[in-house]
Amino acid sequence: MAKNNDSLDFKPRRGRSTVLMVLRRFLFVLLLVVVLMISGLMLVLNTIFKGPSPAARQILTMSLLEPSATKWIPGLFLDDETLNTIRSGGGTTLTETVSNTSAVVIRPDASADKEWEAYPDGIRIESVEGDTFNAHVMIIRDPSRVYLGVSNKEGFSRNVPGKRINQVMEEEDIVAAINAGAFYDNGKATAAVGSTPEGLVFSEGKCVWTQGAPPNNIKGFAGFTHDNVLVVHQENITQAQAEELNIRDGCCFGPVLIMDGEVNTAAYSVSGWNPRTAIGQRADGAVIFVCIDGRQAGSVGGTYSDVIDIMLEYGAINACNMDGGSSTVMMYRDVSGVYREPGEVYMVNSYSLLQSEPRRMPDYWLVRPAEE
Secondary structure, three states: HHHHHHHHHHHHHHHHHHHHHHHHHHHHHHHHHHHHHHHHHHHHHHHHHHOOOOOHHHHHHHHOOOOOOOOHHHHOOOOHHHHHHHHOOOOOOOOEEEEEEHHOOOOHHHHOOOOOOOOOOOOOEEEEOOOOEEEEEEEEEHHHHHHEEHHHHHHHHOOOOOOHHHHHHHHHOOOEEEOOOOOOOOOOOOOOOOOOOOOEEEEEEEEEEOOOOOOOOOOOEEEEEOOOOOEOOOOOOOOHHHHHOOOOEEEEEEEEEEEOEEEOOHHHOOOOOEEEEEEEEEEEOOEEEEEOOOOOOOOOOEEEHHHHHHHHHHHHHEEEEOHHHHOOEEEEEEOOOOOOOOOEEEOOOOOOOOOOOOOOEEEEEEOOOOOO
């Protein structure tokens, strides 16, 4: 009987050993595959970073430096001096520091133009495809409808989370929105991220924030005067400077891409492929929003030069880059039913595959409904 019991006990032990052996082998193979993939990726990155093509090195470096999640990677391959040279290599080619407001002449009778016959709410949306991106362009006929909205009208605080644009679309009487300036982001998934701006903010005629500055030494300001002209400035200006410029709504970010019709050609060499947001204005006063999709299978992203080319195609004489990356978002309420069912609110762009919803942020470019 003892022999039989030993025989019965032996099989389960052997079965457990077999399962453990198979599991160990599977985990070993999986680990080996992961190590080989990482090693292969590191080899490819090293080849590009230290290879013979400065252009390839520059665009890869900037593509990784601009997002907060990957900005540490170039430092594994390049020294600080090289990184700083690449990051600041563009400078500026613009001859003026601030745009000339007289270059914009707003036409109050523009609604009668054939351009707007099919768009009763004065908003036109089009798509542009590039080699590496899909872009979305929104033109707003009346610049007086565009303003900088804020997430907390009682004042900003890191103890009060910013709002997502889809939430703003539900709460505010607006028909369109895109993201605007830089905001606090310490790289951690906390409610403080997106709660406060970085740099000067004017909203509806009032200065609501003066602290900080955009990250990565980014400089620039874009804002509308009380006469509804978009002013672009190459520096992160102060409250006193904004008041002197008669600013009603504006925020800090950059670089300035176009000023008085002059292209900042230096910007062509200081960006990578990423999601992008920009704001511009035509000579007749119409406002241009541009959002470029990125970090997707069908749209890796765009560069500053891509944004410039789109702005020029649509007639912008002044344009400034806004916060991009995972912040890039454009929403629209189709009041007239031109693109969707009348009154339907929808996301115009497609954000990163790594996101499930828009980011929280403290400010946004918003568009009021057209007057009856």
